[in-house]
Amino acid sequence: MKQFCVKCRDATENGPSVAHVQTANGRTxxxxxxxxxxxxxxxxxxRGIIQGGGMTQNEETDHYARLAxxxxxxxxxxxxxxxxxxxxxxxxxxxxxxDHHTGVYVDPKxxxxxxxxxxxxxxxxxxxxxxxxxxxxxxxxxxxxKWEKILAASRAKYKDHxxxxxxxxxxxxxxxxxxxxxxxxxxxxxxxxxxxxVPRNWLRRLGCLKNPETCRRIRRNQTIYSTGVDPVGLSxxxxxxxxxxxxxxxLNVHSIGNFRKL
Numbered sequence: 001m002k003q004f005c006v007k008c009r010d011a012t013e014n015g016p017s018v019a020h021v022q023t024a025n026g027r028t029x030x031x032x033x034x035x036x037x038x039x040x041x042x043x044x045x046x047r048g049i050i051q052g053g054g055m056t057q058n059e060e061t062d063h064y065a066r067l068a069x070x071x072x073x074x075x076x077x078x079x080x081x082x083x084x085x086x087x088x089x090x091x092x093x094x095x096x097x098x099d100h101h102t103g104v105y106v107d108p109k110x111x112x113x114x115x116x117x118x119x120x121x122x123x124x125x126x127x128x129x130x131x132x133x134x135x136x137x138x139x140x141x142x143x144x145x146k147w148e149k150i151l152a153a154s155r156a157k158y159k160d161h162x163x164x165x166x167x168x169x170x171x172x173x174x175x176x177x178x179x180x181x182x183x184x185x186x187x188x189x190x191x192x193x194x195x196x197x198v199p200r201n202w203l204r205r206l207g208c209l210k211n212p213e214t215c216r217r218i219r220r221n222q223t224i225y226s227t228g229v230d231p232v233g234l235s236x237x238x239x240x241x242x243x244x245x246x247x248x249x250x251l252n253v254h255s256i257g258n259f260r261k262l
Contacts, residue, residue, distance in 0.1 A: 006058045006243055007196035010134055014094045015117045018116070025121040026207070029243070033185075040205055040222075052164070057244065058161060059087070060244060061225060061244060061259050062087070062223075062259070062260055063087040063088070063223070064187035064189075064223075065164050065168075065189060065256060065259035065260050066082075066085055066087065066088050066169055066186075066260065067088060067103075067105070067114055067116050067166045068116055068166040068167055068168045068171065068175075068187070068188075068189050068256060069081075069168065069173070069260070070082060070088075070103050070105075070116055070254045071101070071102065071103045071116040071117060071118035071119075071167070071168075071171060072118055072119070072121060072168075072256075073103075074100075075093075075095065075098055075103075077098060078093050078103050078105075078132075079093045079100070081091070082105065082144075088105075090109065091105040091106065091107050091114065092105065092106050092107070092108070092204040093105055094106055094154070094239065095159075097150055097153055097157070099150070101117065101143060101146070101147070101171075102115065102116065102117055102118065102147065102150050103115070103116040103118075104116075104150065104154050106158065106161070110163045111160060111162065112159075112162050112163075113158045113162070113163050113164070114159040114164050114165075114166065114239055115150065115151055115154055115163060115164075115165050115166075115169075115173030115175075116165075116167060116171070116175075117167035117172070117174040117175050118168075118170075118171050119167065119168040119169030119171045119172070119192075119256070120169055120170045120192075122183075125143070125170055127141060128141060128143065129141045129142075129143045129144070129170055130170060130192060131161060132144075133170070133173060133193065133194050134194045134196070135196070136194070136196035136197070136200075138177070139177070140175060143170075143174075144174055147174050147178065148178070149165070151165075151167045151178060151182070162184070162185075162188070163182075163184050164180060164184065164185045165184055165185070165186040165187070165188075166180050166186065166187045166188065166189075167186075167189070168188075168190060168255050168256040169186055169189070169190055169192045169232060169233075169254065169256075170189075170192045172189050172190060172191040172192060172224075172233075173186035173188070173191050173192040173193065173236075175187070175188045176188040176191050176222055176224065176236070177223050177240065179221060180218055180221075180222060183221065183222065184216065185221045185222075185223075186221065186222050186223070187223050187225065188222070188223070188224050188225070188236075188241075189224075189225045189226075189256055190225070190226060190227065190230045190232060190233040190240050190254050190256075190258075191224055191226075191233045191236035192232055192233070192236075193232065193233055193234070193235035193236035194235055195235055196235075197235045197236065197238070198235050198238050201235070201236075201240075202238060204218075204239055204240060205238075205239070205240055208240060215240040218239075218240050218241055219240055219241060219242045220242075222241040222242060223241065223242045223243075223244060224236055224237065224241045224242070224243050224244070225243075225246055225259055226243060226244070226245055226246070227245070227247070227248040227253045227254075227258050228245045228246075229248065229253050230248075230253045230254045232254055233254075246258060246259055
């Protein structure tokens with residue numbers, strides 16, 4: 001399998017491996033010298049920088065927060081938004097699949113596709129989607145159904161790509177739930193949730209006693225980033241997903257801006 005340098009982000013030949021590193025999430029990295037950019041002690045990640053290995057926790061949080069925030073941009077402005085930061089530079093917006101609520105980004109070098117779901121920004125989001133979260137019927141909401149179709153279309157178009165999901169608030173609920181159902185990695189920020197979710201999350205935890213591999217898979221693939229004091233996302237913290245707590249940097253503890261660390 002090709003190796004990708006996290007510095008030049010291209011398939012590269014490397015010198016003699018000087019170390020093998022096992023990360024907390026089970027990925028194996030090699031430290032060596034990149035023959036292309038000359039960086040020593042570069043970590044070579046099997047599927048590129050976006051795989052997660054080689055990033056500090058702050059770098060990971062910032063990277064996926066930027067991808068989640070990109071969905072709030074106008075479709076015509078998203079490419080410029082991605083080019084502003086090194087970690088998202090090189091991703092290409094798929095204008096055919098993207099819309100005002102969804103950003104679909106492709107990295108042909110690493111064969112990854114990232115789908116970012118937008119949070120609430122219009123009155124209709126509150127009337128037709130957030131209300132469904134409160135009622136416990138979000139999966140029947142028209143916007144959720146549309147996100148299902150976009151994800152399916154992206155997976156059909158990029159069959160040989162790894163798909164990763166992200167979102168904030170309303171979009172985070174979609175990325176989290178679709179990630180579990182489709183067994184895809186997801187990075188979800190201040191997940192939109194309601195008290196009705198708590199019993200379901202506890203039932204899912206109890207189900208792990210019968211099938212512990214299910215919870216291990218969820219914890220491995222699903223990451224929830226939370227400020228810990230955001231009332232919108234508190235109920236989502238009762239499930240088995242991996243949780244990363246981030247200290248808020250503003251009075252608006254729900255904002256996606258709290259997770260931009262770099």
